[in-house]
Amino acid sequence: MKIVVIGGGPGGLYFSALMKKADPAHDISVYERNRADDTFGFGVVFSDETLGNFLTNDHETYQRITQKFAYWDEIEVRIKGETIISGGHGFAGLSRLVLLEILQQRCTELGVEMHFQHEIDDLDQFADADLIVACDGINSGIRERYKAEFKPIFDWRKNRFCWLGTTKFFPAFRFSFRETEHGVFFFGGYSYDDGYATVVPECTEETWLNAGLDQASEDDTCRFMEDVFAEDLDGHPLLKNRSLWRNFPTIRNEHWYHKNIVLLGDALHTAHYSIGSGTKLAMEDAIALATSCERHPSDVRLALADFETSRRDQVEKTQWAADFSLAWCEQIQRYWDLEPMQFAFSLLSRSKQVTYENLKLRDADYIDRVDRWWAGKIERDQGIAIAGATPPPPIFTPFRLRELVVVNRIVVSPMDQYCAVEGTPTDWHFVHIGSRAIGGAGIVCTEMACVSKEGRITPGCAGMYEPEHVDAWHRIVAFVHTNSRAKMMIQLGHCGRKGSTAIGWEGMDEPLPDAGANWPLYSASAIPYSPTNQVPIEIDSAKMMEICDQFLRSAEMAEAAGFDIIELHMAHGYLLSSFISPLTNLRSDIYGGSLANRMRYPLEVFDRVRDAWPVGKPMSVRISATDWVEDGGFTSDDAVEISRMLADHGCDIIDVSAGQTTKQAEPRYGRMFQTPFADQVRQEAGCATIAVGNITSADQANTIVAAGRADLVALGRPHLNDPYFTLHAAAHYGHEAQSWPNQYLSSKEQTYRLGDRARVEERLARTQQTAVRGRLEPRKNTEGPGNDNS
Numbered sequence: 145m146k147i148v149v150i151g152g153g154p155g156g157l158y159f160s161a162l163m164k165k166a167d168p169a170h171d172i173s174v175y176e177r178n179r180a181d182d183t184f185g186f187g188v189v190f191s192d193e194t195l196g197n198f199l200t201n202d203h204e205t206y207q208r209i210t211q212k213f214a215y216w217d218e219i220e221v222r223i224k225g226e227t228i229i230s231g232g233h234g235f236a237g238l239s240r241l242v243l244l245e246i247l248q249q250r251c252t253e254l255g256v257e258m259h260f261q262h263e264i265d266d267l268d269q270f271a272d273a274d275l276i277v278a279c280d281g282i283n284s285g286i287r288e289r290y291k292a293e294f295k296p297i298f299d300w301r302k303n304r305f306c307w308l309g310t311t312k313f314f315p316a317f318r319f320s321f322r323e324t325e326h327g328v329f330f331f332g333g334y335s336y337d338d339g340y341a342t343v344v345p346e347c348t349e350e351t352w353l354n355a356g357l358d359q360a361s362e363d364d365t366c367r368f369m370e371d372v373f374a375e376d377l378d379g380h381p382l383l384k385n386r387s388l389w390r391n392f393p394t395i396r397n398e399h400w401y402h403k404n405i406v407l408l409g410d411a412l413h414t415a416h417y418s419i420g421s422g423t424k425l426a427m428e429d430a431i432a433l434a435t436s437c438e439r440h441p442s443d444v445r446l447a448l449a450d451f452e453t454s455r456r457d458q459v460e461k462t463q464w465a466a467d468f469s470l471a472w473c474e475q476i477q478r479y480w481d482l483e484p485m486q487f488a489f490s491l492l493s494r495s496k497q498v499t500y501e502n503l504k505l506r507d508a509d510y511i512d513r514v515d516r517w518w519a520g521k522i523e524r525d526q527g528i529a530i531a532g533a534t535p536p537p538p539i540f541t542p543f544r545l546r547e548l549v550v551v552n553r554i555v556v557s558p559m560d561q562y563c564a565v566e567g568t569p570t571d572w573h574f575v576h577i578g579s580r581a582i583g584g585a586g587i588v589c590t591e592m593a594c595v596s597k598e599g600r601i602t603p604g605c606a607g608m609y610e611p612e613h614v615d616a617w618h619r620i621v622a623f624v625h626t627n628s629r630a631k632m633m634i635q636l637g638h639c640g641r642k643g644s645t646a647i648g649w650e651g652m653d654e655p656l657p658d659a660g661a662n663w664p665l666y667s668a669s670a671i672p673y674s675p676t677n678q679v680p681i682e683i684d685s686a687k688m689m690e691i692c693d694q695f696l697r698s699a700e701m702a703e704a705a706g707f708d709i710i711e712l713h714m715a716h717g718y719l720l721s722s723f724i725s726p727l728t729n730l731r732s733d734i735y736g737g738s739l740a741n742r743m744r745y746p747l748e749v750f751d752r753v754r755d756a757w758p759v760g761k762p763m764s765v766r767i768s769a770t771d772w773v774e775d776g777g778f779t780s781d782d783a784v785e786i787s788r789m790l791a792d793h794g795c796d797i798i799d800v801s802a803g804q805t806t807k808q809a810e811p812r813y814g815r816m817f818q819t820p821f822a823d824q825v826r827q828e829a830g831c832a833t834i835a836v837g838n839i840t841s842a843d844q845a846n847t848i849v850a851a852g853r854a855d856l857v858a859l860g861r862p863h864l865n866d867p868y869f870t871l872h873a874a875a876h877y878g879h880e881a882q883s884w885p886n887q888y889l890s891s892k893e894q895t896y897r898l899g900d901r902a903r904v905e906e907r908l909a910r911t912q913q914t915a916v917r918g919r920l921e922p923r924k925n926t927e928g929p930g931n932d933n934s
């Protein structure tokens with residue numbers, strides 16, 4: 145095969161070496177515009193996993209890399225005079241120049257032709273090539289030339305950063321955060337060679353401009369940063385090498401190849417440097433492309449299709465994680481007031497890839513320190529002492545809301561069961577709610593209990609508007625209070641324009657098939673939810689008053705039934721939600737227009753209910769924190785505003801859901817996908833929050849609580865298949881203090897024993913992994929080149 149490689153960076157060189165090694169008959173030429181020893185940047189970083197990949201694919205380069213690298217195991221977070229260390233991370237740092245030398249040497253040995261100082265701006269000269277690999281970097285000229293074919297997408301990020309070096313030795317990967325008169329600066333720094341380290345300082349655009357860095361030369365930048373990070377550098381200088389301030393572009397390409405031209409490395413994609421270097425991605429691309437070529441030796445198109453199919457998922461996963469990481473960096477101010485321990489935990493878990501349990505497996509002592517700090521915080525903030533020598537995982541700590549103390553942080557999210565009879569909950573509800581309470585959750589929430597018959601979503605929805613509803617709910621609440629430690633929350637709501645629809649499994653949000661059975665709908669404005677839904681009547685003030693009275697009546701009934709908490713449903717497009725979203729509220733009266741006006745009616749309802757509800761009992765409000773509509777929709781910044789308003793009116797906790805307000809929504813699903821909104825509301829509005837949405841494990845819940853993203857964690861669907869989610873989680877962690885129903889005690893011992901065994905096995909697997917890593921550890925950097933590493 146005749147192969148032309150444009151760009152002699154790590155991606156292009158490694159690909160060339162792998163291909164030539166696989167088949168020496170390949171005719172491979174690399175064209176690089178720079179000199180062989182001309183390089184930008186300082187050190188590159190590889191994880192254990194990446195090193196493992198190198199080992200499998202080319203032992204020679206692996207060996208040479210591992211003879212040269214600096215290895216470190218810990219991440220160190222320095223903030224506000226504290227240093228927090230978490231171990232078990234396993235990274236290697238290597239000079240970029242050394243890496244290029246190793247790869248160039250390997251290419252020479254294998255017979256790859258390399259042409260330095262040879263810029264390529266026209267591919268016509270390679271008409272006879274079977275394959276052209278464009279690994280010409282982040283500003284790829286080839287990608288630009290064929291942009292109509294590759295369809296690149298650029299997302300230019302807001303923060304400013306630059307690449308610097310230093311002679312200071314860092315014994316661990318260091319994140320350092322410093323507040324200055326201009327704003328907060330931080331850097332990620334790692335040693336890569338005897339005597340050198342990479343330092344990547346970053347700040348918001350605003351801080352950068354405040355500091356006048358837009359006018360700074362590279363030397364000015366070095367001197368300024370030496371001053372900001374003086375305590376980290378111990379008198380060592382910062383070094384420049386094309387150290388210009390940049391904005392990071394996340395680059396994606398809709399198509400990865402065109403005819404026989406394929407993009408690779410930075411030309412193909414970027415992922416924010418805060419979760420690992422582009423070098424690693426470029427070299428892993430090289431492995432993937434070489435593997436695909438080997439799989440399809442006689443058909444380049446098939447090989448390229450195979451490359452895209454087999455590699456895209458992994459790249460997108462990395463970019464997805466990197467997006468969360470860069471968003472965290474952009475929102476640094478949001479986290480600034482967290483205590484250092486929580487700040488560091490939030491930082492470490494920012495990309496969702498690293499979790500509470502994951503960190504515990506890496507370094508049990510670190511998580512022990514987190515748990516102890518957390519237990520102390522509960523005592524300081526809430527006046528509740530945590531008993532026992534070993535503090536429990538965060539989700540098993542109590543939480544106080546007014547006079548109510550919830551025993552743990554797990555909430556059974558409200559879930560419509562669609563089987564109430566004329567609004568009356570049945571034996572199904574009794575068993576369903578009862579078993580979830582026995583299952584150990586701190587709070588069990590009912591499905592939306594509608595405040596009137598015409599306020600129901602479907603004919604199967606439960607209500608709280610007739611005396612028999614009070615009796616039926618009372619029976620359930622009494623059972624829960626007698627047989628478990630769970631608190632009972634009732635969610636009160638009115639369907640608005642999303643009512644009069646079929647029960648969930650017969651056509652979600654679809655009008656009832658029997659037209660005669662439909663009932664009139666009311667909403668903030670006369671806009672139907674979809675073309676097939678009924679057009680609602682724009683609600684007038686008399687009807688608003690009537691419905692407000694219904695909420696009040698339902699609250700009084702909830703008190704009579706013995707509920708502990710009321711949650712008002714102001715989310716998902718139902719009546720109160722329809723007032724809040726600018727897409728569904730087009731009113732020209734005092735209830736429309738500005739956010740304050742749109743909140744007027746929801747707050748009137750809230751005030752009526754709050755007045756009727758006992759002072760010692762808390763209230764929650766569920767909101768949709770975004771419409772998921774780019775233009776003109778309700779945003780998470782609006783969610784912060786309305787949460788402040790609700791808190792001012794006496795709301796104790798905001799249950800942060802999202803979307804379902806309009807059919808135009810384009811949600812971005814994923815693990816814990818709504819949690820960032822709970823986080824934003826909690827940090828910026830200063831309200832307690834409940835996170836909800838695709839949270840599926842106790843590990844995720846612990847990560848959310850420990851990082852301060854939410855105070856409580858609601859799980860919906862996971863509780864449908866496992867009512868005993870919380871009991872299982874307690875056994876998983878060996879948390880003995882979790883109360884079990886007496887009737888089930890004989891299972892407790894067995895479940896905990898199985899939990900113990902699983903933990904031992906997990907630790908064993910980790911030890912084995914570490915043993916493998918041990919083999920990847922030819923040189924551990926334990927001391928620096930002549931400084932005190934303080």
Ligand SMILES: Cc1cc2nc3c(=O)[nH]c(=O)nc-3n(C[C@H](O)[C@H](O)[C@H](O)COP(=O)(O)OP(=O)(O)OC[C@H]3O[C@@H](n4cnc5c(N)ncnc54)[C@H](O)[C@@H]3O)c2cc1C
Nearest residue numbers: 151153154155177185186188264280281409410421422426
């Ligand atoms: C200034 C800067 C500093 C960096 N510092 C670091 C660092 O310290 N640590 C780290 O891990 N990552 C660093 N990175 C990121 C990292 O370099 C890349 O993610 C990684 O090198 C990607 O590898 P690649 O092979 O895809 O592209 P590159 O390494 O960018 O290689 C592309 C090559 O193509 C050549 N080229 C471009 N156009 C042509 C053409 N028309 N004809 C011939 N040759 C061409 C370029 O000269 C270059 O050598 C830095 C990036 C920049 C921009």
Ligand SMILES: Cc1cc2nc3c(=O)[nH]c(=O)nc-3n(C[C@H](O)[C@H](O)[C@H](O)COP(=O)(O)O)c2cc1C
Nearest residue numbers: 557558559560591592836837838839859860861862
């Ligand atoms: C069957 C079902 C019924 C639901 N009913 C309600 C409801 O009555 N009120 C509400 O606010 N959310 C309702 N939801 C949304 C859940 O409370 C929760 O926000 C959503 O399912 C996301 O959480 P999960 O990923 O843990 O399931 C319902 C969800 C399901 C699956």
